[in-house]
Amino acid sequence: MKGELISGLEKNIEEINRRTGGSSDILVNRFVTGGIHCALLCCEGMVSTSVIAELIFEPLTSIPKKKDAHQLFHYISEELLLSTDRPEVTDYDTLFSLLYSGFAVLIADDMPLGLGFGVQGYASRGIQEPSGEGNVMGAHEGFSEVLNTSMSQLRRRLKTPELVMEMMKKGDKSNTELCLCYMKDRVPKELLRRIRSSLNSIKLETILTTGYIRPFVESRRFELFSSTGTTERPDVLCSKLIEGRVGILVDGVPFAVVIPRLFCESFQTLDDYAYKPYYATFMRWIKYMAFLTAVLLPAVYTAIVMHHPELLNSTLLMILVESEKEAPLSILTEAAGVLLMYEIIREAGIRLPKPMGGAVSIVSGLIIGDAAVKSGLISTPLLTITALAIMSGLCVPELNPPVTILRFAFLAAGGILGLFGISLLACAVLVNICATEDYGFPYTAPLSPFISSGMSDTAVRSSMKDMQERGFTVEEYHE
Amino acid sequence: MNKLTGRQLSAMLLISDAFALFCFRGGMSLTTAAGLSAGILLQFIFALPLALRRGGLSSGEQGFYAIYYIIWGGMLFNMQWDTSGELYIPYESSGGMWGKLLISGLIGLVCIYISSVGIKAAARASLIAAAAGGVCIAIVVFSALRSPDWGELQRAESGRNACSEIQRGFAMSGGLGGLAVLLPDVKGKKLHNITGYFAAKLVLTASVVITTVLVTGGISDITGFPAVRAAQLSQPFPSQRIDSLFMIVFTVYAVFSIGIQAASAAYIIGDVFPAAENYAGAVSIVLMTGAAFMLSGVPLYSFWTAALVITALFGVPVIRGICDKIGITEVKDC
């Protein structure tokens, strides 16, 4: 779509109509001002009509006669100052990019330039509480779909010139704006260089979610756990930027990508730093155990009951034998069925229309849960175990996708080969996690390589004074 | 190669040493503990020159150690083959020869994966596995020591003298080849790292052997694998068995012991034959399997095995000396 603007007004407008296929959301307002024939272009629904009427049209139509279009544009640009944002438009790519971003663009006869005015007025969701990443003691603001709003949320929290926000556009068709955020005095230069290089390699038509760009900034090797993170909270992103990490905001997406991400951070929340260290440490360890429970509990239960019953005491075993007597299927099949049922109900809960929420609760809770147990299809101990595993997984929601898959994999390994199978799979998973490394930052730091100073915010949560003295930046973990 | 840390190297070597202890055959006694401990002290002395060495390995040394890794990996495969029959791996899947082949095959496949991700990832994973396994071993040791019969230390007899036990100790220490190869790539003071490793090895060996003697000293005549049997007989509470906990440790340590040898061999093979870099891991496992077949009749604790290990410790200076004499002195940087 490259091409410089045509000088003649009518030919210019014809060319615009030709390129847009006569799209009816492009509004062309013709008028004469300063003795020059002009036209103000805007996109319906993207601009604020009141702002245009008061701040653009009124001043524009009161301009005294000018010698030519160049003088007119000079007068508007230097003396009228109709908006804070007044980019020049020299080609049709820029013209359409501005129009579709909510700008109004002024073109004139005999003028190969256009002048944009930032009068955005499109409807957008305001700042709301993030849907995930809930917390008790911190802010209740989440990012918004509008990039500028998200940027302002960061700027309000880090009022320092060290915070740099680099804008760029990606996506051949979508021209989506991305914002690379970092603290220039903290970020490792090599990390920044490599991230820029990775972003430059993006060759996509559109960018609609963070998932479009994350594969480009991660390693190509198969990784169970992602070495880049996302966050919906500006306070969390600020805490990461202070540590020398890089954030990427995407226009239209209320999530930021954080690079690099470590495994231990999935168990950290902002609430940890609001409570006393002893309580925060206790909650940290609860989450570590919850993660292991979520992944391993159904598998270990299945393995022990099917292959290693001697590990249970006799009383417990007899209870299990009694409860499984009426179950027609093996424990492995039962457990897999219950977990699959949960995933179906969970997915249905996310996708279903709100009016149907009550019906789903009744079907899943009463019909599937209660009736299945009473009919003997599923045993109560197994249901308890899988419910415990599922609830534990919800303690670490960020790791939900790999936890879900690993849960099934470990269940299969444990059910078929017992604790031996679980051990083998655990070795493979451990090696995969330890091999996850991007930009020279091992995903398992500070556990392996073991960095004792890192334990102050991993194994325990030290006091803020101790952590402040440490002055941590992520470059400490670089190999 | 990028740098390893001292802890990672120690973890890799200790896993291999612990696995060899688990696979120990024949009786154990106080003489065994004393002999193995003396052997560790000798190994420490022999390993001291490695701390003073500068630079990486030459091509000749790489070739030697690649072969060494293949042989030691084959011996580890044999140890795992012999010992897995003693463990209670689910009987429905491990019936007879096919079951053992399945178990060994699965371990081999996981080892191929470990070797494909590289020595650095394997080193990181080893540290975590060694720590977790160490906790489990400590649980087994404390369970065994709940009601010990200290008289067993005097009564138990292994039927071997101290020199024979020292030889055994060397024969079980095949991981020392890894010390010779990987020590140049370790960050920090090498002498410090070596001392820490051998101290940990001494504590591990002494505690496992003494615990085994206390638990199985009286029934050593009917015990093929005393360390395994000691773990199976340890119970923290009268009504609670934990032998399957030991099986987890055994499996993890078997995988990492063999996998690290394969990863190290793959690194060397990939360096010497860059065209084979993508398949170096699989090639090393296949070669190790072949070595396991060829060495299946070789006694594991023989003089020749011990001599091989000693050669691994002294291999670098000896080969370097020979290459200097011939005129080949190319040494690669780390």
Add this chain to the structure above:
Amino acid sequence: MLKKMILIMITAAMLTGCASSGLVHDKNYLRAVSVSGRERLEMTLAFFSDDEENVNVSGKDLDSALKNAEMKTGKPIFTGYTELVILGDCEYRDVLEEMLNSWKVSPSCTVAYSESGGAVLRKNGAELLSGQIKRAEKQDIVRDSNIVKVLEELLGEQQSAEVPEAGMNGISSGIMIS
């Protein structure tokens, strides 16, 4: 490509174990056993489940006797929970050795002696006998006689071990077996 092949091979290898039924209630869990006889072993087996009655079988060795018991009950017998072994006149060391190595009985499994072990087990029941022996140990009437300790003594210099004697009227003080 190589990694895909590895994944397929691992999945195929693991699925070879899928043929097993894996039903926990499809087994009988042995609680106590009495063994006697030298030429031909006579065994009485008592199980945890109240639904299963005691089973009397015989065989030329422990393995064949156990197989006969599985035929009689129609289910595989899991021996890892065995709490009590009552020995009559038999090769004590060989029987206990096989139980420890092949049956993988618990290390805390108690060994007792009885001239008519099968009858004692049938009359008193495994739960009562196990409880009586535990109380006797606590009251120092008999010493701790778990299978490992008894085997150690049988393999030691004396080649004899002291175990409690189980009679129709309860547990009496220890008796030497060799």
